[in-house]
Amino acid sequence: MEAASSSPAVVTFPTDTQILITRDFDAPRHLIFRAWTTPDLIKRWWGGERGSVTVAEVDLRVGGTWRYVMTANAGFEVAFHGEYREIVPNERIVATDVFEGVPDKEALTTLTLADMGARTTMHLHVLHASQEDRDAHIASGMEDGMQEAMRALEQVAIALL
Amino acid sequence: MARSATTADAFNAVAEGRRRQILDALVDGERPVNDLVTRLGIAQPLVSKHLRVLREVGLVDVRDHGRQRLYQLNARPLKPIHDWVKGYERSWSERFDLLDAVLLELKEEENGDGSGE
Numbered sequence: 026m027e028a029a030s031s032s033p034a035v036v037t038f039p040t041d042t043q044i045l046i047t048r049d050f051d052a053p054r055h056l057i058f059r060a061w062t063t064p065d066l067i068k069r070w071w072g073g074e075r076g077s078v079t080v081a082e083v084d085l086r087v088g089g090t091w092r093y094v095m096t097a098n099a100g101f102e103v104a105f106h107g108e109y110r111e112i113v114p115n116e117r118i119v120a121t122d123v124f125e126g127v128p129d130k131e132a133l134t135t136l137t138l139a140d141m142g143a144r145t146t147m148h149l150h151v152l153h154a155s156q157e158d159r160d161a162h163i164a165s166g167m168e169d170g171m172q173e174a175m176r177a178l179e180q181v182a183i184a185l186l
Numbered sequence: 187m188a189r190s191a192t193t194a195d196a197f198n199a200v201a202e203g204r205r206r207q208i209l210d211a212l213v214d215g216e217r218p219v220n221d222l223v224t225r226l227g228i229a230q231p232l233v234s235k236h237l238r239v240l241r242e243v244g245l246v247d248v249r250d251h252g253r254q255r256l257y258q259l260n261a262r263p264l265k266p267i268h269d270w271v272k273g274y275e276r277s278w279s280e281r282f283d284l285l286d287a288v289l290l291e292l293k294e295e296e297n298g299d300g301s302g303e
Contacts (some may be wrong), residue, residue, distance in 0.1 A: 033275070033279055034275055034278040034279045034282055035275070036237075036271060036274055036278070041201070041203075044276075046278055048278070048282050050282075050285070050286065050289060051286070051289070052290075052292070052293055054287035056289050056292045056293060056296070057289065059292060060288045060289060060292065066288050066292075069284060069287075069288050070281055070282075070284035070285040070287075071281060071282035072279075072281075073277055073280035073284065074280040075277060075280070105227040110187055110265075140280055156201065160197075163270065163271065163274045164270070164274075
């Protein structure tokens with residue numbers, strides 16, 4: 026049988042310091058929890074199309090730490106780490122999240138998996154300390170050169186709409 | 187993204203909650219300033235100050251209509267913001283598409299023979 030076509034991730038901004046990413050999955054939530062917390066599985070998806078994950082360390086207990094390292098396609102390496110604050114198996118993970126390029130900025134992420142039977146609705150909530158930190162986070166999720174392109178686009182009073 | 191200290195671009199203009207409320211109020215069509223004062227429940231000088239910022243970045247246009255000045259929304263300067271967010275959304279979508287493939291495998295493992303439901 027053909028796999029269901031993927032649903033898009035929806036990004037919203039509940040407040041000036043928050044990001045909320047919502048996505049439905051065609052799988053029960055215990056499998057998403059496993060894929061989210063098992064190093065060998067994390068390596069297969071977490072890098073997306075932007076690079077390959079070379080390190081995925083997970084010490085899944087409250088107070089335990091996680092650390093991911095990705096080699097981006099452009100050649101440079103980026104690393105993230107944090108500490109688990111709350112773990113409810115198959116339901117919820119609260120953890121801190123630090124991009125090691127900006128080590129003094131810490132976000133708090135909450136993963137929530139809502140049981141929809143054979144399907145699951147995932148909410149990934151990211152709370153930053155300031156709007157500036159949040160906006161920098163969003164900008165970091167973009168392809169290389171995209172920011173410059175946006176600046177340019179802004180300059181030329183966009184006739185594309 | 188580096189943020190300039192002034193309100194010189196749309197990113198800064200919409201960072202302020204009241205200004206987003208004004209844009210929301212103008213989505214249905216043009217309105218005089220008094221209308222916005224009533225809707226937002228704040229003093230006219232404050233509404234006028236926000237309108238000035240929105241006009242400076244091109245998000246709001248104004249035209250004279252008899253004795254009234256009517257303000258209207260121009261959404262074009264929002265496009266870079268929209269695109270900027272879309273870029274972020276896309277990088278997550280790409281991750282989740284890969285996660286879908288992992289999940290499909292895990293499901294097949296659980297079902298034992300891989301025949302699915």
